[in-house]
Amino acid sequence: MYRNRLDYNIVRHKESENIMEWNKILKHFKIASIAGAVILAVFSINQQEVKAVDLLADFTGALDIKNGNITLSKDGKYTQKDKNGTSSTGTFDGTYTISQSSDEYNITVEDGAFPVINVNGLSITEPTENESSGSGIHIKSGAVVTLVLGAQKTSFTGRDNYPGITLETGATLNIIGNGTLTVISGSGECGISDTGRRKGGQLSVGEEAALRTYSSQKEGAICADVTASSKKIVQGTLLDAAKAPADNPDATFVTIKVENRDNPTQETYPINLPLGFRSFAASTTTEGGSYVSYYPGDDGRIDRNKLLADTQPPNEAPPYMHTYNLTGSANVFAALWNLEEKEIKYEIKLNANGGTFKNPEGDKLKTQTVGYGDKITLPQENELQREGINYKFIGWYRLPDSMQAGDEWKDTDRVVQNGLELYAGWIPKKYTLSFETNGGSALAPVEVTYGSLITEPAAPEKEGFIFKGWVADGESANWDFATDTVKGDMVLTARWEPVNSAPANPEAPTNPSERKNELKKISTGDKTPLTSQIAKLFVSMAVIMEILWKKYKR
Structure with missing residues (x-):
C-alpha cells in the first residue's frame, strides 16, 4: 500500500492534521452550544422575572382609596373598611400602591409600621368617614412612612380642625419621587403637624420631590422637625388672610412667588395660597440660599420693588425683615411672620478704591439708594481718576483686590441685598518697548506694564561687530535690566563695537x-x-x- 516508510509517514502526518482540525471544530461547536444554552436559560429566567414583576405591579399592594378607609399595620398587614362596615384584610411586603380620589376615606398608619406608599395623582379631600381622624393621611407615633410621588400631582386636604397630614410626635415622613405633593389644612390647623397645632415628628423632602403646604393659621403651614438631609423649606405667614385681587374678584387663590435672590431666573417657586389662608411653605433645594417672596406683577416679576416683609415690632423700620436665610448646612427651615407688601430699597456704596470721583472733585466714596431688583447707575471711566502711578479703570468689582471675571459687576446685574459695596477696578497702564538694533538682527517689540522690570532679550547679531548692550533715548549709561523700569512708550538702542582685524598672537617673538x-x-x-x-x-x-x-x- 505504501511504497516506503517515507510515504507512510507523510500519509499518517496528513491524517493526524485532519484529526486535529476536526477536534478544533468540534471543540468550538461544543463551546457555542453551551453558550447558546446558557443564553436561553438566562433569557427564560429574565422573562419569568419580568412576568413576576409585572404581576407584582398589577396586584401586589394595590389599593383603591374609593373602597374605604385604609389602615396599614406592622408586618405588612392592612385593613380596608368602607362606611357600610364591609372590610377586607391582607398582608403585603410593606410596599403599597394607593390610587384614585376620595372625599370620604383616608389613610392611617399604625405604630410600628414602615410602609412604602406609591402614589400618582392620589387625592384625599376633607375625608368625612373616619371618626378618629380627618386628615388625608394620619401617621401615628412610632411609624415611618416613605411616600413615593409619581409625576401626577398628589394632594391631601384635612377637614375642619385637622391637618392635611397628621404627623404625630415620634413619627417620620419621608417624601421622595419626582412629583409634587400639595398639603392643605382644615380650618384651625397647620398643614403638617400633630393634632391641636402641636409640633409633629420628623419630615424630609427628597431631591427630586416638591412640597407645597398651606394653612389658615398664623402658627405656620408646617409644624414639624425638618431633618438635615431634607430639601430646605421656606415658610411665610401673612399679616392678614389672603384676599382676591381687585382686578380678579372671582379668583380662588392668590399667587405668591418665592425666589433665590442670588439666582432668581433659575430658582423660583410659585405658591397658590387659597383665599382665607395665611401661611404657606415650599421646599427649595438641598443647597439652599437666601430667598424672598412677593406678589408678582403682570410680567410675573417683582412689581415696583415690593416684597413681602415683616413690618411688625421689632422689624417696623425699613428695610424690614424680608429674607429667608437658608444658607449653610444647619439652616434647613426658615420662617417669616406678619408679612405684608412693602417697597424695599437698599443703600449701596461705590468705592473709588485708590482713585477719586471727578464730580464732586476728590470724593472717594459715593452712595445710591436702589430698589430691590433694580440696576445701579455705575460711574464710567471718564468720571474717575487716579493720580501718581499711571492706572487704567476697567470696571466695578465686588471685592477690592479681585479683578476676576466672576467678581465683576455687570450692567445687567440687579441689586438684591442691602449694604452692597462695589469697588473700582484699576490696572497699571501698558506701554510698548521697541528695540532699535542699528543694522543688527531684528527684535520684536513687547508690551510692558507701567513701572515693571523687563526680561533682557537675546543679544542681537551684526557681522563685524560685538554687541555691547542697550541704551535708552537721552541716556549715556547702559540699561540695567535688574533695576530700570518702564515709564512709558520707549525705544532701547543697541550699542556696537567693531571687531579687531589683526588679532594678537601670544606666541609671536618680542624681538x-x-x-x-x-x-x-x-x-x-x-x-x-x-x-x-x-x-x-x-x-x-x-x-x-x-x-x-x-x-x-x-
Whole structure:
C-alpha cells in the first residue's frame, strides 16, 4: 500500500492534521452550544422575572382609596373598611400602591409600621368617614412612612380642625419621587403637624420631590422637625388672610412667588395660597440660599420693588425683615411672620478704591439708594481718576483686590441685598518697548506694564561687530535690566563695537628682528623643515611594511 516508510509517514502526518482540525471544530461547536444554552436559560429566567414583576405591579399592594378607609399595620398587614362596615384584610411586603380620589376615606398608619406608599395623582379631600381622624393621611407615633410621588400631582386636604397630614410626635415622613405633593389644612390647623397645632415628628423632602403646604393659621403651614438631609423649606405667614385681587374678584387663590435672590431666573417657586389662608411653605433645594417672596406683577416679576416683609415690632423700620436665610448646612427651615407688601430699597456704596470721583472733585466714596431688583447707575471711566502711578479703570468689582471675571459687576446685574459695596477696578497702564538694533538682527517689540522690570532679550547679531548692550533715548549709561523700569512708550538702542582685524598672537617673538626673519621664511617659501618631516614619515612606513611582510611569509 505504501511504497516506503517515507510515504507512510507523510500519509499518517496528513491524517493526524485532519484529526486535529476536526477536534478544533468540534471543540468550538461544543463551546457555542453551551453558550447558546446558557443564553436561553438566562433569557427564560429574565422573562419569568419580568412576568413576576409585572404581576407584582398589577396586584401586589394595590389599593383603591374609593373602597374605604385604609389602615396599614406592622408586618405588612392592612385593613380596608368602607362606611357600610364591609372590610377586607391582607398582608403585603410593606410596599403599597394607593390610587384614585376620595372625599370620604383616608389613610392611617399604625405604630410600628414602615410602609412604602406609591402614589400618582392620589387625592384625599376633607375625608368625612373616619371618626378618629380627618386628615388625608394620619401617621401615628412610632411609624415611618416613605411616600413615593409619581409625576401626577398628589394632594391631601384635612377637614375642619385637622391637618392635611397628621404627623404625630415620634413619627417620620419621608417624601421622595419626582412629583409634587400639595398639603392643605382644615380650618384651625397647620398643614403638617400633630393634632391641636402641636409640633409633629420628623419630615424630609427628597431631591427630586416638591412640597407645597398651606394653612389658615398664623402658627405656620408646617409644624414639624425638618431633618438635615431634607430639601430646605421656606415658610411665610401673612399679616392678614389672603384676599382676591381687585382686578380678579372671582379668583380662588392668590399667587405668591418665592425666589433665590442670588439666582432668581433659575430658582423660583410659585405658591397658590387659597383665599382665607395665611401661611404657606415650599421646599427649595438641598443647597439652599437666601430667598424672598412677593406678589408678582403682570410680567410675573417683582412689581415696583415690593416684597413681602415683616413690618411688625421689632422689624417696623425699613428695610424690614424680608429674607429667608437658608444658607449653610444647619439652616434647613426658615420662617417669616406678619408679612405684608412693602417697597424695599437698599443703600449701596461705590468705592473709588485708590482713585477719586471727578464730580464732586476728590470724593472717594459715593452712595445710591436702589430698589430691590433694580440696576445701579455705575460711574464710567471718564468720571474717575487716579493720580501718581499711571492706572487704567476697567470696571466695578465686588471685592477690592479681585479683578476676576466672576467678581465683576455687570450692567445687567440687579441689586438684591442691602449694604452692597462695589469697588473700582484699576490696572497699571501698558506701554510698548521697541528695540532699535542699528543694522543688527531684528527684535520684536513687547508690551510692558507701567513701572515693571523687563526680561533682557537675546543679544542681537551684526557681522563685524560685538554687541555691547542697550541704551535708552537721552541716556549715556547702559540699561540695567535688574533695576530700570518702564515709564512709558520707549525705544532701547543697541550699542556696537567693531571687531579687531589683526588679532594678537601670544606666541609671536618680542624681538622685532626675529619677527622679521620669521616673516621672511614664510614669504620665500622655505620648506626645509616640512621636507625633513615628510622624509621621516616615509622611513617609518617602510619599516612597518617590512615587519608585516616577514610575518606574512612565515
